[in-house]
Amino acid sequence: MKAAIITIGDELVQGFTHDTNSFWISNTLTKYSIKVVKIISVGDNYKDITNAFDNLLNLYTLDYIFITGGLGPTHDDITKNVLSKYLKLKIKIDHIYLKNLKKKYKNNNITLPSNLVSQASILENATPINNDNGSALGLMIEKNNTKIFVLPGVPSEMKYMFKTKIISTYISNALSSKYITISTAGIYESKLFNILADVIEKYKNKYKVAFLPKYTGVNIRISKLNDDIENSEFKKFENTLKDRIERYIYSVNNETLEEVVGKILLDRNMKLSVAESCTGGLIAKKLTDIPGSSKFFLGGVVAYDNKLKEKLLNISKFDLNKYGAVSEEISKQMVEGIKKITNSDIALATTGISGPTGGTKEKPIGLVYISIIYNDQLLIKKFNLIPERNAHREITTSVALNIIRYLLK
Numbered sequence: 001m002k003a004a005i006i007t008i009g010d011e012l013v014q015g016f017t018h019d020t021n022s023f024w025i026s027n028t029l030t031k032y033s034i035k036v037v038k039i040i041s042v043g044d045n046y047k048d049i050t051n052a053f054d055n056l057l058n059l060y061t062l063d064y065i066f067i068t069g070g071l072g073p074t075h076d077d078i079t080k081n082v083l084s085k086y087l088k089l090k091i092k093i094d095h096i097y098l099k100n101l102k103k104k105y106k107n108n109n110i111t112l113p114s115n116l117v118s119q120a121s122i123l124e125n126a127t128p129i130n131n132d133n134g135s136a137l138g139l140m141i142e143k144n145n146t147k148i149f150v151l152p153g154v155p156s157e158m159k160y161m162f163k164t165k166i167i168s169t170y171i172s173n174a175l176s177s178k179y180i181t182i183s184t185a186g187i188y189e190s191k192l193f194n195i196l197a198d199v200i201e202k203y204k205n206k207y208k209v210a211f212l213p214k215y216t217g218v219n220i221r222i223s224k225l226n227d228d229i230e231n232s233e234f235k236k237f238e239n240t241l242k243d244r245i246e247r248y249i250y251s252v253n254n255e256t257l258e259e260v261v262g263k264i265l266l267d268r269n270m271k272l273s274v275a276e277s278c279t280g281g282l283i284a285k286k287l288t289d290i291p292g293s294s295k296f297f298l299g300g301v302v303a304y305d306n307k308l309k310e311k312l313l314n315i316s317k318f319d320l321n322k323y324g325a326v327s328e329e330i331s332k333q334m335v336e337g338i339k340k341i342t343n344s345d346i347a348l349a350t351t352g353i354s355g356p357t358g359g360t361k362e363k364p365i366g367l368v369y370i371s372i373i374y375n376d377q378l379l380i381k382k383f384n385l386i387p388e389r390n391a392h393r394e395i396t397t398s399v400a401l402n403i404i405r406y407l408l409k
Contacts, residue, residue, distance in 0.1 A: 001033065001034045001035070001063040001064070001173065002034070002035050002036075002037050002060065002061065002062050002063055002064075003029055003034050003035070003036050003037070003062060003063060003064035003065065003066065004036065004037055004038040004039070004040070004056045004060060004062055004064075004065050004066070005021075005022045005025055005026065005036060005038070005039045005040070005065075005066045005067075005068075006039075006040050006041075006042065006049070006052050006053075006056070006065065006066070006067045006068075007019050007021050007022050007039075007040070007041045007042075007067075007068050007069055007153070008041075008042055008043075008044065008049060008067065008068065008069035008070040008079055008153065009041075009043065009044060009069040009070065009153055010043040010044050010076065012041045012043075012069070013041055013042065013043045014043075019041055020155055021068045021069075021153065021155055021158055022039045022041070022068075024155070024158075024159060025066050025068075025158075025162065026039065028162065028167075029064075030179065031179070032167075032171050032173040033173050033178060034063070034064065034171070034173065037060055037062070038055075038056060038060060040052045040055065040056070044070055044076040044077070044078055046078060046081075046082050046085075049070075049078070049079065049082045049086075050082060050085075050086055053086055057143070057144070057146070062146045063145075063146065063147065064146065064147050064148075064149065064170075065146055065147070065148045065149070066149045066151065067079065067148065067149065067150045067151065068151045068152065068153045068158050069152070069153030070082075070153065071119075071136035071137075071138070071150065071151075071152050071153070072136060072152075072153075073113065073115040073116070073118050073119055073135075073136075074115075077118075079150060080121055080122075080123065080139075080150070083123060083141075083148075083150065084123055087123065087141070087143060089123040089124050089125060089126070089141070090123070090124045091121050091122070091123060091124075092121070092122060092123075092124055093117060093120050093121055093122070094120050094121070094122045094128050094137060095120075097120045097122075097128060097130060097137050098116070098117065098120035100130075101116060101119065101120055101135060102116070116135070119135040119136050119137060120137050121137065122137055122139050123139060123141055125141060126139040126140060126141040127139065127140045127141070129149070129151070129161055129165045129166070130161075130165070131152060131157055131161060132160065132161075132164075133156060133157045133160045133161075134152055134154060134157040136152045136157070138150055138151045138152065138161055138165075140166075140170065147170060149166060149170075178223055178224050178227065179221060179222070179223045180221070180222045180223075180234075180238050180252065181219055181220070181221050181222075181252070181254060182219065182220040182221075182222070182238075182241070182242065182245075182249055182251075182252050183217060183219050183249065183250055183251040183252070183254070183255070183257075184217050184218050184219070184220065184245060184248040184249055184250065185216065185217035185218075185248065185250055185257055185398060185399075185402040185405075186217070186247075186248050186399070186402050186406075187218065187245070187248045188213075188218070189211050189213040189218050192211060192218055192220070192245060192248070193211060195244050195245055196209070196220075196241055196244060196245065199237075199240055199241060199244070203237055205225065206224070206225055206226065206229060206237070207222055207223065207224060207225060207234075207237055208222070208223045208225055209221075209222055209241070210222075210223075215386070215391050215394045215395050215398070216257065216394055216395065216397075216398035217250075217257070217398060217402075220241070222234075222237070222238060222241070247406075250402070250405060256286075257398060257401045257402060257405070258286040258287050258289070258290060258401055259290055260405060261287075261401050261404050261405050261408075262287065262290050262293060262296055262297070264405065264408045264409065265296035265297075265346075265408070266292075266295055266296045268408065270296065270345040270346060270408075271296060271297070271298045271342075271344045271345050271346075272287070272296060272297050272298065272344055272345070272346050272347070272348065272404070273297075273298045273299060273300055273338050273339070273341070273342035273344035273346075273347050273348070274287075274299075274300035274301075274338065274347070274348045274349070274350075275300060275301050275303060275313055275334040275335060275337060275338035275347070275348070275349040275350075276300060276301070276302050276303070276349070276350050277302075277303055277304055277309070277325065277326075277334070277349075277350060277351040277352070278326075278350055278351055278352035278353065278354050278368060278392070278393065278396060279350045279352075279393050279396050279397050279400075280302060280304065280393065281300075281302045282393055282394070282397045283300070283348065283350070283397050283400060283401070284297070284299070284300045284302075286397060286401075298342045298344050299342065300338065301313060301337075301338060301341075303315075303334070306320050306325055309325065309330070309334065312337070312341075313333065313334050313337030313338060313341075314333075314337050314340070315330060315333045315334065315337060316333065319333065324363065325351055326351050326352055326353050326363055326367060326368075326369065327351075327369065328369055328380055328382065330351055330369075331349055331350075331351050331369035331370070331371040331380055332371055332378065332380060334349035334351060334371065335347050335348065335349035335371035335372065335373050335378070336373065336378075339373045345374075346372065346373065346374045346404065346407075346408075347372065347373045347374075348370070348371070348372050348400055348404065349369075349370070349371045349372075350368060350369070350370055350371075350396055350397075350400055351368070351369050352366075352367055352368025352369065352385075352392065352396060353365050353366065353367050353368070354389045354392040354393055354396075355387050355388065355389050355392065356388075356389060359387070364384065364387065365387035365392075366384045366385045366386060366387035366392055367382070367383075367384055368382075368383050368384075368385055368392070368396050369381070369382055369383075370383070370396070370399060370400045370403060372400075372403060372404065372407065374404075374407050374408075379403070379407070381399075381403065383396075383399060385399070
């Protein structure tokens, strides 16, 4: 089955907003063996949206078209109007949805906007897709055996409608067993390939193995080249790869590293605390993005300035002047300080030079110290990572979490 995606909004084509919707939809459809053949982003313009439809309907045979954006209440939200003219269908009001929408506003003590009616508009002959997390009504309409879905551009609203309304009703495919993704950390792409090269070569006519590197690790995506291959045989090949790189694997379920670490801490009824300098709270942010993180994460201190290191973490001013903030000695005192403050089961500290300035010959940009106290044992690791600010912070966070994973596993 084949699909295409159109994302609509001036903010997308002008670079003010990232188009995360098409990525998410495409990734989700792939899991159901639906191939996305085209993704188009256009502005809030009648001609551009119409041309996008012509492009898709005339050049491709599609089972689905997914459209996001342009359903808001303002003058530039024109998606339904364009579809009305293009498909020669009148716009009407879904009065049941409008009634429920007014009730939702009233129950939440929100003043009814004057343009609320536009949020309940729908094309004739279309099937409504209710928006439980927002106000704009979605819809599904068929044209020449192609199901066209029109959804809000707000990612949280779109994803919820997709998961709860579209998959169960309109996508009959079972979750695909054609693809498997193995997530790794603590090893470079080239080293992974060298470890697995002979196996990949041996089975190259049956399976495709793709390496997908990023700052925080390398994902390995395995796919069948032939749908006739039995799942048990596919699983055997997967296990052959996994056995060779087991210590680097943190997930085969698309979990993030922080989610995996959180689960391990939760399973062991352990609490973590952090003292961050160069990572600027990124570790705490990633951990607290996880629902229920209060059960395993106590909190932390972002001690960027030396005075805060002294006052909050009880670090010696003499040692700061003698060794510098980015040093093994200060890293040690940071992790000891947060451990004493929180009495956590495991404590973590980071201090480094993310750049673009501040480096010296002795302490270059990219230098970082990561310290951990676990079972009353102190571990201090020194790394020279990518000397680019954002990358350095992301990699430091990933390395720190991966060290915790190693220790706990």
